[in-house]
Amino acid sequence: xxxxxxxxxxxxxxxxxxxxxxxxxxxxxxxxxxxxxxxxxxxxxxxxxxxxxxxxxxxxxxxxxxxxxxxxxxxxxxxxxxxxxxxxxxxxxxxxxxxxxxxxxxxxxxxxxxxxxxxxxxxxxxxxxxxxxxxxxxxxxxxxxxxxxxxxxxxxxx
Amino acid sequence: xxxxxxxxxxxxxxxxxxxxxxxxxxxxxxxxxxxxxxxxxxxxxxxxxxxxxxxxxxxxxxxxxxxxxxxxxxxxxxxxxxxxxxxxxxxxxxxxxxxxxxxxxxxxxxxxxxxxxxxxxxxxxxxxxxxxxxxxxxxxxxxxxxxxxxxxxxxxxxxxxxxxxxxxxxxxxxxxxxxxxxxxxxxxxxxxx
Numbered sequence: 001x002x003x004x005x006x007x008x009x010x011x012x013x014x015x016x017x018x019x020x021x022x023x024x025x026x027x028x029x030x031x032x033x034x035x036x037x038x039x040x041x042x043x044x045x046x047x048x049x050x051x052x053x054x055x056x057x058x059x060x061x062x063x064x065x066x067x068x069x070x071x072x073x074x075x076x077x078x079x080x081x082x083x084x085x086x087x088x089x090x091x092x093x094x095x096x097x098x099x100x101x102x103x104x105x106x107x108x109x110x111x112x113x114x115x116x117x118x119x120x121x122x123x124x125x126x127x128x129x130x131x132x133x134x135x136x137x138x139x140x141x142x143x144x145x146x147x148x149x150x151x152x153x154x155x156x157x158x
Numbered sequence: 159x160x161x162x163x164x165x166x167x168x169x170x171x172x173x174x175x176x177x178x179x180x181x182x183x184x185x186x187x188x189x190x191x192x193x194x195x196x197x198x199x200x201x202x203x204x205x206x207x208x209x210x211x212x213x214x215x216x217x218x219x220x221x222x223x224x225x226x227x228x229x230x231x232x233x234x235x236x237x238x239x240x241x242x243x244x245x246x247x248x249x250x251x252x253x254x255x256x257x258x259x260x261x262x263x264x265x266x267x268x269x270x271x272x273x274x275x276x277x278x279x280x281x282x283x284x285x286x287x288x289x290x291x292x293x294x295x296x297x298x299x300x301x302x303x304x305x306x307x308x309x310x311x312x313x314x315x316x317x318x319x320x321x322x323x324x325x326x327x328x329x330x331x332x333x334x335x336x337x338x339x340x341x342x343x344x345x346x347x348x349x350x351x
Binding site (some may be wrong): 055 | 195197222291296298
């Protein structure tokens, strides 16, 4: 039983996903490789990066990435190499251009809309609510009516 | 106005639900496949390459071998199950529709691929032997089968991911091929004047 558990553990998909290792001249290149495999997306898979996918195409791209880095290409060139073949799709952090503008701007637009909504709700709540008039004493009612008359507010709810 | 605001969440929900429903039904009908990637090569020249010819490995093929005709470039491999399904239709396209089809034998072994062509029929004008997927990489191939449509200038005009069949042909290829033939005629007409 324990042996079975051990075997299951050994062959679990999470462990199988561990990918080939590449040798790099220096640590800086290894770090850049790590960053790239995390941030480049496997073109065949819907939502996996190169590091997490064991599809053949991801393996090829890791090999190419290793080659490009060893050849001394800079980050810009590596990104260009990938995008010219697989499109902006391969970048988990796509560059800003007309095609990707919606991706970049939509969250900000929605945030602005949300903030505007919250601001509106809060402003509304600051005004005295209609139900509160019941608890006002006579002086307060009078004062309120005076204010309302002054401002000439025709709020039918109040 | 006040009343309408109460229904705003419901309206939003309905709008999102309708959007998702149409997407799902489009996927069901094969109109839209979320796994299809727009090719980065559209309206760009077919990448340059220098690879052996599968039928005769001593012959080298280049980009220029693809110029001058409207060509289908079909990426296939013997390890690819959908390619088995597709092969019959490629034979049909070649024999009945007179399409020029060039194969890219992708990450495959030459003897197995040669045997495949002998037993299943060979609709290809020639096959580019790409055992390491080098051309595949430059093409942005993500798997087999894939089919690229090249115009007479050797520019990539369309890429289809998945096996070809009559329905796909009618739906995605027919009109484009006709348009490209018009373009070619117009080009030739201008050249001869």
